[in-house]
Amino acid sequence: MQIASQQFRERASEALLDPNIRTAFDGLKTGFAAARARSVAALPEFPAMREAARNIRTHTLENLDLYLERYEEAVRAQGGHVHWAEDAEDACRIVRDICRKAGAKIVTKGKSMVSEEIGLNAVLEADGCEVLETDAGEYIVQLAKETPSHIVVPTVHKTVQEISELFYERHRAYGFEERVTEAADLIAQVRAIMREKYFTADVSLTGANFLIAETGSNIIVTNEGNGDLASMLAPVHIVTAGIEKVVPSLNDASALLRMLGRSALGMETTAYTTFMTGPKRAHDLDGPEEYHVVLIDNGRTKMLDGPFREMLRCIRCGACMNHCPVYLSVGGHAYGWVYPGPMGSVLTPMIAGLEEAGDLPNACTLNGRCQQVCPVDIPLPDLLRRLRHERWEAGFVKQTVRWSLGLWAWLATKPRLYRSLTRLGMAVLHKLGGKRGRFRRLPLAGGWTGSRDFPAPQGQTFLDAWSKGAKQP
Amino acid sequence: MVQSETKLRKSKGPHVGLFVTCLVDLFRPNIGFAAVKLLQDAGCRVSVPAQQVCCGQPAYNNGDDAAARRIAKQVIETFADFDYVVGPSGSCMATLRKDYPEMFEDDAKWRERAADLSARSFELMSFLTDILGARPMPASYPGRVTYHDSCSGLRKLGIKDQPRQLLSQVEGLTLAELQDSETCCGFGGTFCVKYPEISTHMVSDKVANVESAEADTVLGGDLGCLLNIAGRLKRLGKPARVFHAAEVLAGMTDLAAIGEPDRKPEKK
Structure with a gap:
């Protein structure tokens, strides 16, 4: 992007x-x-839960190499594949190659912000794949050729009328001739289109809210169940995730999930919390034949190694x-x-x-x-x-900012000069602003006076008045 | 320090260095005098060091750490000998309390001095209540007031109940809580001139909430926010008056409110 x-x-x-x-x-x-x-x-225990969540993330980041290796081992033990991607280009290439090998024509996607980060859709589309977002919000954004405006609710910027118009225009291709305006009817159209695609998809692609080192599972949370359907029904499932998404154990993941739903939407839990572990086993009825995880660095190890490490605690709640x-x-x-x-x-x-x-x-x-x-x-x-x-x-x-701040900072370390200048300046401003007590316009202060009056100073500065022994100005 | 503090408390009360803050110094000395009165009424000996200018927050928040440190060192030296350093602003005092120690992370000598100053530095209203447990001298302010919780004081120093506690003792004053009182007014130091449109949007929300509180007066603990709110109120021609809470607590509201014309007409 x-x-x-x-x-x-x-x-x-x-x-x-x-x-x-x-x-x-x-x-x-x-x-x-x-x-x-x-x-x-x-939830009276919320502050304690928050502290626990913070500690889990901090501990994991302090031992990230260990947990990532453990996670990789666990995924492999379940028959899955782990790929390491250093940057966006690398990650896109890896996903594209898996899709090519699978002969993919249709790729269904669950919501994945990291796939937005690496610009994956464009790469796959350029390679001849039809990429279909299955999260309703992401789907709308994709259909409108826009980008998400929120990490949890991508279409928060769009009105129902806009979506209705968009569907009316674009869904005729799927045989929907009538204009619908109710949210439920709009969603019904999306559902009908999706159902078809889930069954015909060659590859499914989801993100991960968490990766669990203990079990080699990835977790996604949704309120639509689209992630489950996409990943269960396509023969190949690819998970894209930032390397910071790993947590040590199922218990840790559950502690973080309790924070996630509440922080994001004020929900105790999302409608669906899906745990995916490896490809379909011999006795499983459903599931993908192949399970791939692409672990994406893209600047994260650099953050880990400096003052911005704490940012990697983020669980993308919004x-x-x-x-x-x-x-x-x-x-x-x-x-x-x-x-x-x-x-x-x-x-x-x-x-x-x-x-x-x-x-x-x-x-x-x-x-x-x-x-x-x-x-x-x-x-x-x-x-x-x-x-x-x-x-x-x-x-x-900007140079103007540097110079003005620099001049002010220099003056701030020269108290005597500062006082003489401000004494004069405030007296003049007071006189000019006097009768109204404020300014509607002031040179060099357009940023302020464009929309606000500028209150005039009282006249004498406090330090001046104080030094002259005044008790009251 | 501990020793002198005990001694002073026995004799004349603690020796407080007033950190008047640059905005109060320049724009509204009345707040400085109100602070002095409140501190003296509470039994403090108050001095105002003439060397003080600013806490350095504009430099620090704009990323010029070197300049911020130069200014911080000056403040640390100037206020080295007081039992307490008190200022009528949550934002500036949070800079002394929270930012100074962080500024000197890599400088053992100054880090220690910054930590020492930090431990002695307080915002005015929290100092009066939390440290002195003071009840201000009776003041009266007949009116329906609302209170804006300035962000730095609220979130960095935990100032929320203290001003309300003090204001509840002012005769004639009714407090009507402001909806979204904890939402930023859009001042944000240099933010308000760097992003005037966004800032205006935010302060307009604040003004709308003042109106729906049907308050005739807006109070707060930080002059920056108050200049912003008053500036927008006046531009929109709204009648609500704006004072610093210290002015009301000290009974010093004879002066025209922030951004209002002088009460006494100037001599012709």
Whole structure:
């Protein structure tokens, strides 16, 4: 997927003018965020569970090599294949080769953000495969030739009317002539189309919410059951997963699952939690003949080996974006790549590059809400601030910002000079703003006065008044 | 430090260095004087070191760590000899308390000094309640007020009940809770001028919640947020007045509210 994060500002401005985006993302606040709050409040042990979840992730990352090897061994023991991919290109090539070997014409897909990250669909399509997303949200996004705007609910930006229109146009190919507008009818169309494809698919592809080192299983959670059908019915199943997805045991996975549903949607658990372990065995009635796992690094070991390790604890619940006032204002597409919101503003520079990610780390007020709701307590504001430092050091910060901040910082270490200058400055501003007590316009402050009055200063500075012995200004 | 603290408490109460914060110094000295009054009423000896400028947060949050450290060192030196360092801002005091020790991770000498300052640094309202257990002198403010929880104070310093506890003792004051009071107002330091449109969107939500709370006054503990909220209220021609909570607690609301014209007409 083409990265457009450097255009965040422009994309955000456009989004702010779109009333549909406003309504859609407000819905996240009243929907998921409120549901999360209720489910957390209903569980007195939630803080303890959160700490346990955090510890499981931290422990796993500290011993990642060990657990990955154990996982690989377990998958092989079950008759599955494990492939290691260093980067996106590598991962796509591996998947493409498996598909070629299987003579794949139709590939059904469960939801996989890492497949978005590596740009897999385009590679497979260029190789002549028909790739079909089976998660309803992903399917809609694919049909509309768009990208997900949220990592859990990819179509949050689309209205029912838009989806109705889209289906009316595109589903005629499947024999649906009538226009339907009700959610249930829309879903029924998707289901009918999918059923057919599940049976004719040559390869199925899913992501993984967790990989279990103990058993060699992968877990996916869905609310539609599409992942189960896709992976059970195609002769070849490929799992794509970031290397950080591994957890030591089933118990650990279950501790994390308890956090995932609640943090993401305010649900105790998702409708489906599917455990997949190896290919079909002799006595199994269903299941794939071949089972492959592609373990994708794509910048993750680099993160593991530095100050951004904590980001790898992420379990992709989306709580940080559901609670981010910036994300809720501008929506997911403004961020310009696969992962939006706070977690995306850390992951995008780490995976796609500091320069390519543009100003994302600065598109944040450091209000801390994201860390507060993060089920594994990732210090997102600290990581974003650290990225700002890296951008500063790398020279990616605009010269005007560098100069003005530099001048201010220099002045801040010269208290006497600072005081004389501010004494004069505040007196002048007070006089100018005097009668109204505020400014509607102020040179060099357009960013503020474009939409807000600028309150005029009281006149004398505090330090000046204090030194002159005033008790009251 | 422990020794001098005990001694002082016995004699004249703790010696507090007021960290006035740059915004209060420049824009609204009244808040600084209100802080002094509240601290003195609570039995503190208050000094205001003249060497103070800013906590360095703008540099730190923009990624210029070297500049932030230079400023931090100056603050650490300036406030080395007080029992406590207290300021009327959750954001600035969180910088002293939380960020300074982190800034000097790789510098043993300064890390220790930063940790020492950190342990003595408090936001005004939490200092009055949590440390001094003080009941402010009776003040009165007849009105229906609402309270915005500024993010740094709330999440980095755990300031939530303290201002409410203090305000509940103000005569005539009714507190109407603000919907989404814990949601950022869109100020975010330099964020508000770097991303003015997003910031405006956020502060407009805040203003809408002020209106639905039917409050005539908005209070808070951080002047940055208050300038932002007042600026938007005034631009939209809304009547709600904006004060720092310290001004109300100290009974110092005779001055025009933030962004309002001087009460006394200027001499012609």
